[in-house]
Amino acid sequence: MPLDASQDQSDDALLAAYAEGDLRAARVLTLRLTPRVLAFATRMLRDAAEAEDVTQESLLRLWRMAPQWTPGKAKVTTWVFRVAANLCTDRLRRSGRSVNLDAVEEPVDEAKGAEAALIDGDRADALRAALQALPERQRQAVVLRHLEGLSNPEIAEVMDIGTEAVESLTARAKRSLAAMLAGRREELGYDDA
């Protein structure tokens, strides 16, 4: 399969081609999937080396599973994100960084980190600090929705919950984020609410 044609192929078709031994299909899939999985893992773990490990392991499991993939049944991206999400959860819990899933209050240190970053006007840093203060499942849902661009049904599949649960998690996460980030909005010239 010429490289031009393979770049237009769906993930499904590329994975099937790879299962038959087409390494150019694997190259296209690698280029497509690695940035997305790495971004997600980085936002969940905030450790670059761990995020790379999770990304490599997630793709490795995709390569191994390729011969058993049933086209049209699920999305390749959803499958890979689900593996990555589970691997991130496992690492967070093993290292004791996973926040109580039912926690409502944000840890004080992270909230102060978010305020300090706002003073510097660096919105991305402020958001990153605020995200780390969220309970893991809320962080997962809001990252997948607003940073990785997945739809609610896709997120439901990744997190193995219903779409209403996704919406609830995302809404709670955004309320918490807005509260943590609102402190300096006037200083930085944000429009008044």
Next chain:
Amino acid sequence: MTMPDKNNSSDGFLEEFFQAERARTPQPSGHLMARILADAEAEAALRQLVPVAVARRPGLLATLLDGIGGWPSAAGLATAAVAGFWIGFVAPDVVTGLGGQSSGAEEYGYLLSDLLPGYGDLALEEG
């Protein structure tokens, strides 16, 4: 049932932060991409060598649950991929043996060097 958050100004406020973070999306290094592609090539090579084993691959659930213990350390990706394949296919509970005990390595080294003529050399490189 909780109403979804319809506060447009709040959503707009947060969206500026999301946009800022999306603009700083971490990009994968060439090294990472190369390692991932090497994994793809190694897995494809394994399927070429032992096609009968493909039908006995663990299912999706087993794959997702497997590997929490991680891979045995190995000198190179190809070695790791081959070792992992045999561990998963032949004897999943030999993981602790393969890494540390010479008798285990010799026992499986025979099988691995049958598959990959260069494996014996690779195994000697292991620390």
